[in-house]
Amino acid sequence: MAKILCICHSTGDTQALLKTAQLLRNRGNEVLLLPIGEPAYRATAADTGRITLPDIIDTFPVTLTDTQEQAFHAWAATQDFSHALIGTPSLNHVQTAFQMAKVLTTLLAPQAVSIYNDYLYEEPAHTYWQSLRTSLQPWHHQVQWLTSLPAMQRALPETLQAHSQTVGHLNIDGATTSPNLATVTETRQALAVPDTHQLLFISGSKNAAEDAALLEAVAQAIAANSTLPPLAIRLGLHPGTADLPGYVAAMNAVIDRHPCLQACTAWLLPYKLISQFREPLPHHIHCEVSGEAATDAADYVASYGPYSLFHRAAFQRKPAFSLDTERHSFAELSTAIVGDAERFLTAHREPLRAATDLRSALNVPETSVAEAMVAMFAR
Incomplete structure (x- = not known):
C-alpha cells in the first residue's frame, strides 16, 4: 500500500484530485489531501483524508516564507510518502504549490512528484509558464509534468518533455x-x-x-x-x-x-x-x-x-x-x-x-483523467 499526498488549490485541480484520490483509495492506498487554497478547502470539507497544517500554514498564502517552507519540509520528512500529486493553482501569481513541490523532490524519488496543470489554454503570465521558460531549475527535472492536452505537453521546455504525460481533463470526461x-x-x-x-x-x-x-x-x-x-x-x-x-x-x-x-x-x-x-x-x-x-x-x-x-x-x-x-x-x-x-x-x-472519437481527435487517453493518473502511479 502506497501513501500519497495530494495538494490542491483551485476548483479544477481539486475536483480532478478528489476523483483520483477516491480511485487510489479504492485500490488500497492511503491518500492525504492537503488544500492550500480557499476553493480547495471548501471542496474537500467532507473528505475524511483531508489534512490541514495550521502550525505551518495558518491562512492560504500566495508564497511560503522560509520558515513555513522549512516547517513543511520537516513535516513531510516524517510522513513516508511514496508519491505526491500537486494541482496547479488557477491564480497566476500563487507560488505555494511549486514551493511545496520543490521541497518534496528532495524527499521522494525522481519523478515521484507530479504536477498536474488542468489549464486548457496557454496563460503566459502564469507562474507555471514564467518559471519553466525563464528560470528553469534543477528540481524541475525531478518532476513528472502532467498536462491536459498533448499541445500543452509540447509547449513545455524540451528538456522536460521526456518527464511529461498527457492525462486529459474533467471537461473531456464530461463531454464524452x-x-x-x-x-x-x-x-x-x-x-x-x-x-x-x-x-x-x-x-x-x-x-x-x-x-x-x-x-x-x-x-x-x-x-x-x-x-x-x-x-x-x-x-x-x-x-x-x-x-x-x-x-x-x-x-x-x-x-x-x-x-x-x-x-x-x-x-x-x-x-x-x-x-x-x-x-x-x-x-x-x-x-x-x-x-x-x-x-x-x-x-x-x-x-x-x-x-x-x-x-x-x-x-x-x-x-x-x-x-x-x-x-x-x-x-x-x-x-x-x-x-x-x-x-x-x-x-x-x-x-x-x-x-x-473525441478522445482520438484530442489525442488524450481513452480513460478518465483520474484513471490516467492512477495508472501512472501503478507503473
Whole structure:
C-alpha cells in the first residue's frame, strides 16, 4: 500500500484530485489531501483524508516564507510518502504549490512528484509558464509534468518533455457522454428558461472589466440581428471574486444600457453568496446550479477567455464564445468562436461525437483523467 499526498488549490485541480484520490483509495492506498487554497478547502470539507497544517500554514498564502517552507519540509520528512500529486493553482501569481513541490523532490524519488496543470489554454503570465521558460531549475527535472492536452505537453521546455504525460481533463470526461435529458430539463427549469427560448450561459470570471466587455459585445450582437431566436441569458458568478457587488454593478451597467438584455438576463445567485450583497440584487434567480450543469443545459456558452466552461461547451460541440484574442486554446475546437459575437449567436451545435472519437481527435487517453493518473502511479 502506497501513501500519497495530494495538494490542491483551485476548483479544477481539486475536483480532478478528489476523483483520483477516491480511485487510489479504492485500490488500497492511503491518500492525504492537503488544500492550500480557499476553493480547495471548501471542496474537500467532507473528505475524511483531508489534512490541514495550521502550525505551518495558518491562512492560504500566495508564497511560503522560509520558515513555513522549512516547517513543511520537516513535516513531510516524517510522513513516508511514496508519491505526491500537486494541482496547479488557477491564480497566476500563487507560488505555494511549486514551493511545496520543490521541497518534496528532495524527499521522494525522481519523478515521484507530479504536477498536474488542468489549464486548457496557454496563460503566459502564469507562474507555471514564467518559471519553466525563464528560470528553469534543477528540481524541475525531478518532476513528472502532467498536462491536459498533448499541445500543452509540447509547449513545455524540451528538456522536460521526456518527464511529461498527457492525462486529459474533467471537461473531456464530461463531454464524452451526452448529458441526461431529465437533468438538463431540471436545470433549465431551475434557471427559469422558457421552453420557447434558447439558453445563453455566460460564465463569470473574477475580472469585471473583461466580463463587462464580453456582455457588451453580446448585447451589440443581439441588437444588430432581429432574426435571432428568443434568448434567456444567465450570468454565472465566480465565487472567488474579491468584490462581488462591484463586479455585479459593472455588469448591471451594461444591462441597463441595452434594452435587449433587460427582459431576458438574470444572475444565478447561490444562497451562499447572498450575504455578500447589502442591497437586493436585481435581475437574479436563487438557485444552486453549478457552472458545469448550466453549461450542459445551455445552447450557447460564453466567457471572456478560453476558460474551463468555454472548453466544456466546445467539447460538447456547442457554440462557445471567447472575446479574448490573445490567449489561445491548446485544442482544435470546431464550434469555438473567438472575437465575433454575431457569428457566435448564429452558430449551431454540431452532433456530439462518440467518446472514442473525441478522445482520438484530442489525442488524450481513452480513460478518465483520474484513471490516467492512477495508472501512472501503478507503473
